[in-house]
Amino acid sequence: MKAKYCIVPDKNKFFAFLAEQSLTEAELLRARLIQPEKIFMDIEAAVWQIEYKAVAPVTETLLAAVANKLTAAFNLKKVELQQTNLLETSVVAESVKTENKLETENKSVQVEPEREEIPLPPEEPEAVEIGEAAAFEAVPSCEAERKDDAYEKAYNLLYGGNKKADGLIFGKAFKGKPRPMIDVIEEENRVVVEGAFVKSIDKDGKLTAFIERVLRTGNVMLTFNLSDETSGLYVRMRFENLEECLQFKKKIKPGMQLRIMGNVAPDRFLFDEMVISPQGIIAVPKKERMDNAEVKRVELHCHTKMSKMDGVTPMEELVETAIKWGHKALAITDHGVVQAFPFCFDVAEKADIKLIFGMEGYLMNDDGHDIDLEPTDTIKKSRIKKVKNNHIIILAKNETGLRNLYKLVTISHLRYLHKRPMLPREVIEEYREGLILGSACEAGELYRAILAGRPDEELEKIASFYDYLEIQPTGNNMFLVRQERCTVKQLQEHNRKIYELGKKLGKLTVATCDVHFLHPEDAQLRAILQAGQNYSDADQQAPLYFRTTEEMLKEFEYFGKEIAYELCVTNPNKIAEMVEKIKPVPDRDQLYSPFIPGAEKAIKEMSYQRAHEWYGENLPQVVSDRLKMELDSIINHGFSVLYYIAHKLVRKSLDDGYLVGSRGSVGSSFVATMIDITEVNPLKPHYRCPQCKHSEFFMKEEVASGFDLPAKACPECGTEMIRDGHDIPFAVFMGFHGDKVPDIDLNFSGDYQPTAHKYTEELFGRDNVCRAGTISTIAIKTAFGYVKKYYESKNLHVHSAHVAGLVEGFAGIKRTTGQHPGGIMVVPRNMDIHYISPMNRPADEKDSETVTTHFDYHSINDRLVKLDILGHDDPTVIKMLEELTNIPPQQIPVGDEKTMSIFRSTEAFGVTPEQIGSAVGTYGIPECGTQFVRQMIQDVQPKNFSQVVRVSGYSHGTDVWLNNAQDLIREGKPSEETISTRDDIMTNLIAKGVDPSMSFKIMEYVRKGKAAKGGLEAPMLEAMRAAKVPEWYIESCNKVQYLFPKAHAVAYVMMAYRIAYCKVHYPREFYAAYFTVRAPDFDMDHVVKGVDYMKRYIKDVYAQGYKASNRDKDTVTYLELVIEMLARGFEMERIDLYKSHPTRFTVTEKGLRPPLAALGGIGVTAAQSISEAREIGHPFISQEDLRVRAKVGKAVVEKLAEHGALGDLPETDQIDLF
DSSP: OOOSEEEOOOHHHHHHHHHTTTOOHHHHHHHTTEEEEEEEEETTTTEEEEEEEESSOOOHHHHHHHHHHHHHHTTOSEEEEEESSOOTTSSOOTTSOHHHHHHHHHHHHHHSOOGGGOOOOOSSOOOOOOSSGGGSSSOOOOOTTOOSHHHHHHHHHHHOOOTTSTTEEEEOOOOOOOOOGGGOOSOEEEEEEEEEEEOEEOTTSOEESOEEEEOTTSOEEEEEEEEOSSOEEEEEEEESSHHHHHHHHTTOOTTOEEEEEEEEEEEGGGTTEEEEEEEEEEEEOOOOOOOOOSSOOOBOOBOOTTSTTTOOOOHHHHHHHHHHHTOSEEEEEEESOOTTHHHHHHHHTTSSOEEEEEEEEEEEOOSSOOOOOOOGGGSBSSOOOOOOEEEEEEEEOSHHHHHHHHHHHHHHHHTOEESEEEEOHHHHHHTOTTEEEEOOSTTBHHHHHHHTTOOHHHHHHHHHTSSEEEEOOGGGGHHHHHTTSSOHHHHHHHHHHHHHHHHHHTOEEEEOOOBSBSSGGGHHHHHHHHHTTTBTTTTSOOOOBOOOHHHHHHHTGGGOHHHHHIIIIIHHHHHHHHSOOOOSSOOTTOOBOOOOTTHHHHHHHHHHHHHHHHHOSSOOHHHHHHHHHHHHHHHHTTOHHHHHHHHHHHHHHHHTTOOOEEEGGGGGOHHHHHTTSOSOOOSOSEEEOTTTOOEEEOOSSSOSOGGGSOOOBOTTTOOBOEEEOOOOOTHHHHOTTSOSOOOOEEEEETTTHHHHHHHHHHHHOGGGEEEEEEEEEOOHHHHHHHHHHHHHHTTOOOOHHHHHHHHHHTTTOEEEEEEEEEEEEEOOTTOOGGGTOOEEOGGGOTTOOOOEESSOHHHHBTTBEEEEEEEEHHHHHHHHHHHHHOOOGGGSOTTOHHHHHTTTOSGGGTOOHHHHTOSSSOTTSTTTOSHHHHHHHHHHOOOSHHHHHHHHHHHHSBSSIIIIIHHHHHHTOOGGGSOOBHHHHHHHHHHHTOOHHHHHHHHHHHHTTHHHHHOOOHHHHHHHHHTTOOHHHHHHHTTOSBOBOHHHHHHHHHHHHHHHHHHHHSHHHHHHHHHHHHOTTOOHHHHTTOHHHHHHHHHHHHHHGGGSOHHHHHHHHHHHHHHHHHHTTOEEOOOOTTTSOSSOOEEOSSEEEOOGGGSTTOOHHHHHHHHHHHHSSSOOOSHHHHHHHHTOOHHHHHHHHHTTOSTTOOSSSOOOOO
């Protein structure tokens, strides 16, 4: 062999490469015995010679297997392996006679170590001599650091990484035409495929970018999905360690187009789905349509995902596409609603594009003709009688038009809701000022009249109502041709007829796409959506995609070049020029607040009064400075009324005996603490004496929370001091300039919530409050069902990776509307709500008495006062615990070590993890009991209150823990340096030297998920890098979708800690309160079957993952607590007809007695009837007497008897004498 190049291989990469070559597990393990020292490569002859050291004897069979894999992988003629250190029986020569060979092989087998005992290869083997170097001509020196072209060429040949290979992000460069994934159906090597990196559905039914598993060897198995238009593949990669895995993950993100070369094989553990093990991965530029016309068209008819269960166009992406194409305007016209406006405006606000706000309304038919010609094959099979209507486009020309458009939306939803929100012509006429009306699509009255053959006079009368006329590509209406109602030529003639009508009446005619999806390939998504609703023609999708100017001109070339240009470009631009640039909702800093006389004075006086009560007559500087700064911001920006309203609500609840928990970032405000809105104290950690008011503050980050300080007696008077303060900056709540509208969320007891809602009506008047509206979108589980059903109906198997990619496309499609569980919007008495939002009923329930904002409340936050008066179980549990233990919750001591220990182990309960199925003792602790959070707690091992707060932040954020903080902690980063809450970003950046205002801006940008969509903005990156913020921290910011406020986390953990304290020190009372309040569907039928049954039940439900029903998941939650309670030595006593409470679990000497309602089939009503009957008069004399007096059915009595609750109570009143 003539050596051309000699390289020193990277052993880790060499073995990682072998791991992808479908060697058996035993072969792969023994291959680690081969330590490659040098590789001599003759590229022209396609021959390699590998010199290696053997750290233990190896066989010819193994060497041949390795050589064959390398030969196939690199398209070589031959690979020779030569050993440089001689070991006895290391390699058996083929030339030995058969008898000797067999004998030697037997010896080889005898001395070969067992699999578990194979010695690990040395980390850095000593250098060896080349050996027979004289056999090679002009052998280059083998230097690992060599950088000349020859060495780089050889190294890249082995490992890839060719700098000239565009987009190479893993492995070695490769060539080859990608194959459709649907054709990859059996085991093959060196297959090339190309597709989009799409998210996976994890075992909990959530979309995630990667699924990774750390193996016992320390290696990491990473899996992600690749999907093309035909099918998909799992991409599986094996890395030596987490660091290698993380470095790779940073190179790709969902949505990227990847070309992969590797070996494919079915995976028997994944139902034989095909998996590719990459040898090379190249990032490929996406093929994107662009609008290259000199003058662009304007689209005046677009449906987004807010067109209920019809449009699949992503709102933000639609606007971004129009901006990218250079379109100067774009109209948003969803079916009967305007809910996309705020989302689209957020994208367009900073760009050079004018959004035209409109809708495609439903005009009630008023001319007496039966022109409801909507074909039966384009709607659901289950038709119901409906009011005849026609489509109409309504565009807002200016601010007046926008207000009138909003009023029309409200009227259509509240007065004329007939399955769809409709509008009589006279109502449109009444509110027509500032509006532009268009004739809409083939479902409009003009097109339908033409199709029905109405005379010209009637067509002119219909057309005269509109400001412009509309035509669309013939492909949009091909269903009429399929139904033989007209020909393609007639479709063109209909369009010409509309154009001629426009000319005759002096009205513009415009060509629109009637956009329902963004790109041609998205038609499949809409087909699946419609098939899921039983549309019979779902697969015959019209081409309702957003077209470029060139594409649109081609559609209408049958008009001739000049008229086509007029229809597609000139006229739509003229319509756009009629419209002013307007905002769909006021700016976020424009709050319309109700007026309450004396609010400013009241909150100032209350704040200082409480501050003096806590900290003495002479307030510490840190207290007085904070109070002054907050009060100045609150009063000067007109937010006093918000604080005063919240104070009144909380005060009333406390006076009525119900504790209130704060939510959100209100705990960042010290004024809120002083006037009882929140228990969270945001000052620096400190001691304060309740007796003499002495205080000691820790100003230099010595401790993260006052609750973590050790107990201490007051140095002035000897009284035990109160530990308080959580170091939360006010700026998180209201910004650095104190001008951010505060969002005050309150957790009332679920029992008390209706009272609190009623109290707001008393404060402001019933006509001035409404519920905060929400928009419900298709759930992942529902979308998965649609996709599976679609392909199953066609008897097609599609790879699960492709299914997951389609499911991701369903995200954000509107299913219905709803109401915030506790959100109340307050409208000032002198203001029209339509300056902010239209109104509708939740879920379009025609008979509902509830009215909500039409916009999702997030879209109009900071414009109207929103009070979050939420009903929550935690305050109810706390109240019941107080009743059972006689300990006020505020008096529960902080920093109890035994309580904190349950966040690390189960020792405090005297049980083992195996007994209860958890390594920590947080079952039933709010925010800490789920399997996901328990694992997180196990990873973090929190030792104090502040570390549990970090866990709460991780668990409530989106893309904060998985593929982010969890990876960083595994890398060795301290948890305190990772991002847990939104406060972390601002405080960390300020500490690094970033300008406070910029730090706040970055925090807000990241916590809203904007960085995750498009990365941090250039000025932000510049500021962070100038302050030497680590790149890993910047990358972490770019992953976050949503961040929890620290104040909210502290409030939750305060509640959780109190309940945990009771769980440790008052266990029976804890279990009684938990099962009573948080397990309303508790069923003793499961419990009486024993611990083994309950454990099997739990295991089975977990195995179902996201497919498990909500009822089963709820059952698992309380069964885990039952098993724990029994393991701690307490009993679940038998239900007793006379001793059991109707609905509450009661504490007994041995444990708990379940209520009557804890039996399946006995509801609350029956249980209360039995309770009332037993309290009136004498005991029951028979089962028949029980049925009659309690007015319950036979099934209820039989269930009580089945559980032994009736004792020896006879069946009837009659006495048997014989």
